[in-house]
Amino acid sequence: MVTKMVDLRSDTVTKPTEAMRAAMANADVDDDVLGLDPTAYRFEAEMARITGKEAALFVPSGTMGNLISVLVHCEVRGSEVILGDNSHIHIYENGGISTIGGVHSRTVKNNMDGTMDIALIEATIRNPQWDLCYPTTRLICLENTHANCGGRCISLEYIDRVGEVAKKHGLKLHIDGARIFNASIALGVPVHRLVQAADSISVCLSKGLGAPVGSAIVGSKSFIAKAKRLRKTLGGGMRQVGILCAAALVALQENVGKLEDDHKKAKILAGRVYYPSGHLLLVLILSSICQSRYGLNQIKGLRVDTASVETNIVFFDILESSKITVEKLSKVLEEHGILVIPVSSSSIRVVLHHQISESNVQYVLSCIQQAVLGLPVENAPK
Numbered sequence: 001m002v003t004k005m006v007d008l009r010s011d012t013v014t015k016p017t018e019a020m021r022a023a024m025a026n027a028d029v030d031d032d033v034l035g036l037d038p039t040a041y042r043f044e045a046e047m048a049r050i051t052g053k054e055a056a057l058f059v060p061s062g063t064m065g066n067l068i069s070v071l072v073h074c075e076v077r078g079s080e081v082i083l084g085d086n087s088h089i090h091i092y093e094n095g096g097i098s099t100i101g102g103v104h105s106r107t108v109k110n111n112m113d114g115t116m117d118i119a120l121i122e123a124t125i126r127n128p129q130w131d132l133c134y135p136t137t138r139l140i141c142l143e144n145t146h147a148n149c150g151g152r153c154i155s156l157e158y159i160d161r162v163g164e165v166a167k168k169h170g171l172k173l174h175i176d177g178a179r180i181f182n183a184s185i186a187l188g189v190p191v192h193r194l195v196q197a198a199d200s201i202s203v204c205l206s207k208g209l210g211a212p213v214g215s216a217i218v219g220s221k222s223f224i225a226k227a228k229r230l231r232k233t234l235g236g237g238m239r240q241v242g243i244l245c246a247a248a249l250v251a252l253q254e255n256v257g258k259l260e261d262d263h264k265k266a267k268i269l270a271g272r273v274y275y276p277s278g279h280l281l282l283v284l285i286l287s288s289i290c291q292s293r294y295g296l297n298q299i300k301g302l303r304v305d306t307a308s309v310e311t312n313i314v315f316f317d318i319l320e321s322s323k324i325t326v327e328k329l330s331k332v333l334e335e336h337g338i339l340v341i342p343v344s345s346s347s348i349r350v351v352l353h354h355q356i357s358e359s360n361v362q363y364v365l366s367c368i369q370q371a372v373l374g375l376p377v378e379n380a381p382k
């Protein structure tokens with residue numbers, strides 16, 4: 001009988017901590033539609049401070065955060081947005097920017113690292129001389145970290161260069177920053193500097209930061225004023241929302257510092273062995289220790305692009321030569337208390353978060369190795 005689940009389906013699965021629950025129970029609240037919920041006000045002020053933007057707005061989800069942001073920037077009919085063909089907005093948000101906002105999408109191929117070639121972006125911008133025929137490009141969207149590209153970080157230099165292209169052509173820049181804190185920690189760049197070139201960012205508190213619900217969009221005061229009206233139009237105007245914002249504030253205080261551990265656990269799970277630079281003796285000692293701590297990439301029949309594991313997301317392939325299928329492996333893992341999401345007939349995604357321990361990681365590795373090698377799998381997670 002499995003007693004404890006090791007849930008690697010996503011970092012959206014985190015449960016609120018006791019501190020979050022206590023903060024929710026004691027939150028100072030008021031009607032946030034008729035006036036101002038004091039805790040929502042504190043949260044939004046904190047998000048504006050952290051991101052270096054004028055204002056912020058609590059929204060129920062990252063999907064609504066992206067939708068509102070795109071619709072505010074593209075409020076004129078016939079607008080077009082340039083976004084990645086593998087972006088969350090394009091793939092997982094029900095085409096809301098088109099079905100609800102009437103915004104035309106123009107996709108550019110996402111590179112393996114989550115970027116889009118800047119020359120391609122610029123070539124995709126509509127020539128205003130043909131505005132009789134063309135939609136009008138008004139917005140460029142980036143995603144940092146990039147979920148479908150394995151949680152890859154988009155560099156500061158790249159974002160600033162895209163920002164320059166947007167400014168040159170009179171366009172706005174939105175960043176889907178569902179995991180912008182992961183990018184900030186992995187790159188060692190403060191969030192406010194990483195998003196400096198962006199006109200708006202959508203930030204998830206409900207992913208690696210572990211809040212039960214919610215995201216925030218940040219931008220100029222005029223942008224947030226428009227966003228607030230649109231949030232109400234979409235049914236996102238909430239009453240005593242401070243109950244949710246209280247947990248989000250705890251998430252900011254308690255969990256940003258845990259993200260680096262999530263990234264470390266992901267690299268251990270992936271089998272991305274990494275050594276401190278220099279010190280040959282140290283490298284030799286570490287390599288002997290690290291080799292004994294195998295990861296997915298060291299399991300025969302599996303393949304991981306370990307270099308792409310920069311944050312908390314790991315994609316791994318089951319090779320054709322392997323004796324087990326994705327479906328079978330997922331089933332065996334579930335029987336042993338481990339939840340994962342297959343992303344294709346040959347690939348599985350796992351996402352690390354602060355409620356997965358290093359011993360859970362070792363348990364997962366042991367179960368996967370035994371299952372892939374066709375050996376009996378040990379029981380419940382430690």
Ligand SMILES: Cc1ncc(COP(=O)(O)O)c(C=O)c1O
Nearest residue numbers: 061062063064088143147176178
């Ligand atoms: C990159 C990215 N953007 C946006 C979202 C949407 O967030 P939500 O699930 O809160 O709507 C997600 C996942 O949930 C995501 O991974």
Ligand SMILES: C[C@@H](O)[C@H](N)C(=O)O
Nearest residue numbers: 009010011012092147
């Ligand atoms: C699947 C997707 O919508 C979600 N953001 C996740 O990464 O789990």
